[in-house]
Amino acid sequence: MIASRNIGFVAAAATLLAAAPLSSIFQQWTWLIQSAIAVAVVAGAAALTRLVRAPLWGQVLGMLAGLLLALTWLFPGGGELIAFLPTPATLAHFGELAQGSLQDMRSYGVKVPDTTPLLFISVLGVGSVAVVVDVLAVGLRRPALAGLPMLAIYSVPVAVYVDSVPALPFVVGAAGYLWLLVTDNVDRVRRFGRRFTGEGRDVDVWESSPLAAAGRRLAVVGVALAVVLPLAVPGMTGGLLDQFNTAGNGTGNGTGRPGQGGGPGRIDLFASLSGQLNQSEVADMVKVTTTEQNPFYLRFGVADELRPDGFRVRPPNGRPVNRELPDPSGRTGPGVEQRTYRATVEINRTLSMPFVPLYTDPVSFDGLNGNWSYDQNLGVVFSNRDNSRSKRYSFEYVRSTFTPAALRRARPLPAEHPIRLQQTRTPEVREVSLLVSRLVEGKSTDYDRVRAIYDYFSRENGFSYSLSTKGGTSGQEIVDFLTNKVGYCQQYAAALAWLVREAGIPARVAFGFTNGSSTNGDTYTLTNRNLHAWTEVYFDQFGWVPFDATPAYGVQGANRSAWAPDSDAPDPEPSDTAAPAAPQDPGATTGPQRDEAADKDTDAGFDPTTGAPVERAPTWPWWTVGALLAVAALLAVPALRRRALRRQRHHLPTPVAAGPAPDDGAGGSIPMTVLGVDAERARADAHAAWDELLDTLVDYRVRIDRTETPRATAERLAREAVGEDAGSATAVRLLGRAEERARYARDPLTGEPLHPALRTVRDSLAARADRRTRFLAAVLPPSVLLRWRTSLGDTSARLVTASGRLRRLLLRWNPRRLLATRRA
Amino acid sequence: MTQQTWDEVGGVLPHDEFRAASEAVVANIEQVIEGKTATVRLALAVLLAEGHLLIEDVPGVGKTKLAKALARSIDCSVRRIQFTPDLLPSDVTGVSVYNQETHDFEFRPGAVFANLVVGDEINRASPKTQSALLECMEERQVTVDGVTYQLQTPFMVIATQNPIEMEGTYPLPEAQRDRFTARIAMGYPGPEAELAMLDGHGAADPLQELRPVSDADTVRRLIATVRNVHVADAVKQYAVDLVTATREAPDLRLGASPRATLQLLRTARAVAALEGRDYVLPDDLQALAVPVLAHRIIPTADAQLARRTTDAIVAELVHRLALPPDRKRPTGYDTPRPAAGNGRPPFEPRRP
Numbered sequence A: 001m002i003a004s005r006n007i008g009f010v011a012a013a014a015t016l017l018a019a020a021p022l023s024s025i026f027q028q029w030t031w032l033i034q035s036a037i038a039v040a041v042v043a044g045a046a047a048l049t050r051l052v053r054a055p056l057w058g059q060v061l062g063m064l065a066g067l068l069l070a071l072t073w074l075f076p077g078g079g080e081l082i083a084f085l086p087t088p089a090t091l092a093h094f095g096e097l098a099q100g101s102l103q104d105m106r107s108y109g110v111k112v113p114d115t116t117p118l119l120f121i122s123v124l125g126v127g128s129v130a131v132v133v134d135v136l137a138v139g140l141r142r143p144a145l146a147g148l149p150m151l152a153i154y155s156v157p158v159a160v161y162v163d164s165v166p167a168l169p170f171v172v173g174a175a176g177y178l179w180l181l182v183t184d185n186v187d188r189v190r191r192f193g194r195r196f197t198g199e200g201r202d203v204d205v206w207e208s209s210p211l212a213a214a215g216r217r218l219a220v221v222g223v224a225l226a227v228v229l230p231l232a233v234p235g236m237t238g239g240l241l242d243q244f245n246t247a248g249n250g251t252g253n254g255t256g257r258p259g260q261g262g263g264p265g266r267i268d269l270f271a272s273l274s275g276q277l278n279q280s281e282v283a284d285m286v287k288v289t290t291t292e293q294n295p296f297y298l299r300f301g302v303a304d305e306l307r308p309d310g311f312r313v314r315p316p317n318g319r320p321v322n323r324e325l326p327d328p329s330g331r332t333g334p335g336v337e338q339r340t341y342r343a344t345v346e347i348n349r350t351l352s353m354p355f356v357p358l359y360t361d362p363v364s365f366d367g368l369n370g371n372w373s374y375d376q377n378l379g380v381v382f383s384n385r386d387n388s389r390s391k392r393y394s395f396e397y398v399r400s401t402f403t404p405a406a407l408r409r410a411r412p413l414p415a416e417h418p419i420r421l422q423q424t425r426t427p428e429v430r431e432v433s434l435l436v437s438r439l440v441e442g443k444s445t446d447y448d449r450v451r452a453i454y455d456y457f458s459r460e461n462g463f464s465y466s467l468s469t470k471g472g473t474s475g476q477e478i479v480d481f482l483t484n485k486v487g488y489c490q491q492y493a494a495a496l497a498w499l500v501r502e503a504g505i506p507a508r509v510a511f512g513f514t515n516g517s518s519t520n521g522d523t524y525t526l527t528n529r530n531l532h533a534w535t536e537v538y539f540d541q542f543g544w545v546p547f548d549a550t551p552a553y554g555v556q557g558a559n560r561s562a563w564a565p566d567s568d569a570p571d572p573e574p575s576d577t578a579a580p581a582a583p584q585d586p587g588a589t590t591g592p593q594r595d596e597a598a599d600k601d602t603d604a605g606f607d608p609t610t611g612a613p614v615e616r617a618p619t620w621p622w623w624t625v626g627a628l629l630a631v632a633a634l635l636a637v638p639a640l641r642r643r644a645l646r647r648q649r650h651h652l653p654t655p656v657a658a659g660p661a662p663d664d665g666a667g668g669s670i671p672m673t674v675l676g677v678d679a680e681r682a683r684a685d686a687h688a689a690w691d692e693l694l695d696t697l698v699d700y701r702v703r704i705d706r707t708e709t710p711r712a713t714a715e716r717l718a719r720e721a722v723g724e725d726a727g728s729a730t731a732v733r734l735l736g737r738a739e740e741r742a743r744y745a746r747d748p749l750t751g752e753p754l755h756p757a758l759r760t761v762r763d764s765l766a767a768r769a770d771r772r773t774r775f776l777a778a779v780l781p782p783s784v785l786l787r788w789r790t791s792l793g794d795t796s797a798r799l800v801t802a803s804g805r806l807r808r809l810l811l812r813w814n815p816r817r818l819l820a821t822r823r824a
Numbered sequence B: 001m002t003q004q005t006w007d008e009v010g011g012v013l014p015h016d017e018f019r020a021a022s023e024a025v026v027a028n029i030e031q032v033i034e035g036k037t038a039t040v041r042l043a044l045a046v047l048l049a050e051g052h053l054l055i056e057d058v059p060g061v062g063k064t065k066l067a068k069a070l071a072r073s074i075d076c077s078v079r080r081i082q083f084t085p086d087l088l089p090s091d092v093t094g095v096s097v098y099n100q101e102t103h104d105f106e107f108r109p110g111a112v113f114a115n116l117v118v119g120d121e122i123n124r125a126s127p128k129t130q131s132a133l134l135e136c137m138e139e140r141q142v143t144v145d146g147v148t149y150q151l152q153t154p155f156m157v158i159a160t161q162n163p164i165e166m167e168g169t170y171p172l173p174e175a176q177r178d179r180f181t182a183r184i185a186m187g188y189p190g191p192e193a194e195l196a197m198l199d200g201h202g203a204a205d206p207l208q209e210l211r212p213v214s215d216a217d218t219v220r221r222l223i224a225t226v227r228n229v230h231v232a233d234a235v236k237q238y239a240v241d242l243v244t245a246t247r248e249a250p251d252l253r254l255g256a257s258p259r260a261t262l263q264l265l266r267t268a269r270a271v272a273a274l275e276g277r278d279y280v281l282p283d284d285l286q287a288l289a290v291p292v293l294a295h296r297i298i299p300t301a302d303a304q305l306a307r308r309t310t311d312a313i314v315a316e317l318v319h320r321l322a323l324p325p326d327r328k329r330p331t332g333y334d335t336p337r338p339a340a341g342n343g344r345p346p347f348e349p350r351r352p
Helices: A003-017 A022-023 A031-052 A056-074 A088-107 A116-139 A145-160 A168-190 A208-233 A241-242 A268-279 A404-408 A418-423 A430-439 A445-455 A475-485 A489-502 A588-603 A613-650 A661-663 A670-699 A710-721 A727-746 A755-766 A771-779 A782-811 A815-823 B015-030 B039-047 B065-071 B087-095 B131-140 B175-181 B191-203 B217-226 B233-248 B258-276 B284-291 B300-307 B310-320
Strands: A284-290 A298-301 A305-307 A311-312 A335-348 A364-365 A372-375 A380-383 A394-401 A507-513 A517-522 A523-527 A530-539 A541-545 B052-054 B078-082 B096-101 B104-109 B116-120 B141-144 B147-150 B156-161 B182-184 B252-254
Touching: A003 A022, A003 A031, A003 A145, A003 A168, A022 A031, A022 A145, A022 A168, A031 A116, A031 A507, A056 A116, A088 A116, A116 A168, A145 A168, A284 A507, A284 B147, A298 A380, A305 A489, A311 A489, A311 A541, A364 A372, A364 B233, A394 A404, A418 A530, A430 A445, A430 A475, A430 A489, A445 A489, A445 A530, A475 A489, A489 A507, A489 A530, A489 A670, A489 B284, A507 B065, A613 A670, A613 A771, A613 A782, A670 A710, A670 A727, A670 A755, A670 A782, A710 A727, A710 A755, A710 B284, A727 A755, A727 B233, A782 B104, B015 B039, B015 B065, B039 B065, B039 B156, B039 B182, B039 B217, B039 B258, B052 B065, B065 B078, B065 B116, B065 B156, B087 B096, B087 B131, B087 B141, B096 B141, B104 B147, B131 B141, B131 B175, B175 B258, B182 B284, B217 B258, B233 B258, B233 B284, B233 B310, B258 B284, B284 B310
Parallel strands: B052 B156, B052 B182, B078 B116, B116 B156
Antiparallel strands: A284 A335, A284 A523, A298 A507, A305 A311, A335 A394, A364 A394, A372 A380, A507 A530, A517 A523, A530 A541, B096 B104, B141 B147
């Protein structure tokens, strides 16, 4: 009874440990406390029922009742008796909680906050698993099976996180499972009497039992395989899909793999941007049709968390797009013009990420299911489950345009405003601070300050566009950019955002597509080259207002707005930029930009090393063909080896005078020496022929008997294998005679046609073998395989012997052994 | 008669002469013993291997006839001893008697002083008498009253015996059995051979008409030729393996002696020579293992209870023992030979 109580305790603890993966889902640890209470109650109920020697079903009922009580106490609905006795009202409350949990699961992304429904469903799940584990481990004494319900808990984060799941909680859970197994086994062994560990009995202390040694070896082999196998198998690390850079957990380095629909909070959009812009190939990604004339950029992502190492994407948070979307009409005011347009987006199958691109301020969506959520703050549509591949959807959106005058009226945000608090946080970089204070000196409004900084990134100040700079938005890289004044959209957008933040105005970096260069009416086809980043600045009352500081000549389909005109626009052609009052300035740079496109292509094509999803399609057939070829080559090795062996035996001594030595033997001493040489040669020849015969026998699955003499083998073959063919019988007897003479006689048999005999025997063996044997003998000769197997076995035996010797040597210095002898 | 020690044999016979001489002897014996060519050749092989022959079988199958036919085919001195329960050792070896004329003891040679000694029904004499043969069979000498007398070459004891289960027989001591090179069983003749025997033996005893076709000198040269037969290292190794296997076989209480190894190889040489070869094959050893080894070994009580005869045990060993690989040239299908000393023997060592 003590033992089973012990196992019951271990089962409960193992269940809790196995619940560790839930930590990667919840923000807080409340779930752990509540689950621990539930599991403890379940374990207590189990122990009590076992104490009264209840049958198994009684134990199950007891545990379920305990779980119910614990749930009632933890999640009171208000109608309980003395706080923990459930009533029908409680059950109804539980039903509501369960439904609410479904709701919450849809609406929250990881990590979820502590909502009661989610906690309820977690505690219910962990408690049920505790019941099942207890029944399996203690009631049925099958603790190995208890791993299945434990695995069920682990499957929750696996289902939520689509790609990378933190490994540590799983290790904790596995440790709990192993603990359970070990406890049960120790208990089993204990039933036979005292456990024998070998201590102090001069038993080999390193390996107290052969079972343990075997286990250790298996573990080592398993770990080695687990490490080596993914390295050996191509594609298992998703190497082709890595263009959005490597996976990490959460916000560590802020990268992810949208190629497989990774979580939207873990993507380094900067890295993907530079990777895509540097692609040598151009691939269509998005086709968008809009009713708006020359719309501003299509937008899908935002990086608004500034850390010392640069701008990072935060996990978005929002409500499903098929619910009501926030009304953007609050941005209206004098100087603000809002119009509603409708756009249809068609995403190519090569673009796969957890965001979908859209124009700012969508009002309604059509064609996106409840998996997609809209983050009001970031203005992005994301999904934790789905990805954007081959999506087609349409939406209505409100386009707000501003006049500089209106923006100038915007008051500075109060210092305690949450957006200001969060979005102006900048790491301390002295050069940037100096530059900003110099730029904004004397400017009175936020808009003027922003314009001052924005205008600083102009050709006049020596800024130019090049894709060949190294990416990165950390403090030092911003300083480098400000010094070198060469960069592309990534640096321009990040530097502008950084500087604006430094000036105390909230700013962030937005990602999306420019309007591109291939326009067909109101349809824009956007490629990877059109990926772009720009800056958004927050103005009170107006919200986020886009500024694109990147030189327009470097960007295909750049769009400049009235409040952020092209700072590089040449003075002789002021028609576009000189009209700041115009509410919307169409296509400022589409004209000159076309000319630059050719240059940009060559410029952009310099670094094709970064992999991209758009390149995925053409590579896999090569991999397949290569793998097939490799397999074929590998399969051909035994046959080639067999062929080489045969040829080598055939041409073994290259006899100078094949037969004449015995004939010429009549004269003098010179032929005698020739005879000696010839005898050796004939002996080697006979041996080679005999070896070849044996190999042929193995190939054609004719029995080889090691206890048979060559003569007996030849007789047996003549009798059984080669059949009634008299020629083959003679041939095989000849081979046997040659071999026995070569082995046992003073003088070997010379001048006999061994190779023709061999061929005769082989032909007659092949004729009598069935088709499968013949095929195998030709393709995968069993003789070669056998030989390899034998040599492998020999090698491993040698290794084992050597390691055993080494071990014995080391064991001399084993301190535990010295202790053991002293105690004895 | 010149005393010739057993080491001094004549020159080597050429191949065809050897063949003619040996074939003549075999053909001569076959006039008497029909349908038993293999047995006859084996008997001749034992003679050429300078060994002694034990013919064991039930009464009436021609044991004595074979012995006498072999003796008569060779023109040399032949003595016959009929072993009876009251035979004394001195009857076998000889005795010193007092000569009144010379006033001295004079040695009267016993029956063993001959080239061929036919010991009939050897297991009917007491072990005491049988022991008289020990010295002469192995050392080819007789010591009486402190004087050692050398025997002649060839010297061969052909003994016949009934199986020990028969009435009135004493089992041969191990030492005695070990001195016999081979034990052969006559076996019943086939139906045709028995018919022929009825024809041939009906009128007169063919043994009486048997004329010698060879003489002691020829036999000595035959022996010299046999000694010259080539034995490859692998064959020697195989002989050693075979004998070692009998010592390690779990079914056997006593394995074969080193003398057995020696005699096995000698007999194999003779058999090879009789087959016209000048080299010994493992096949020869395989064929000779039962006649040469089976009568020397003692099975365990378990094997005896299981009615496993020593013949069967040896035959099984031969079937299970792998050929030794050529040392210079491993083929890949050979059994790896255990390293000297620490390797596991092919058979579990017998527990005392």
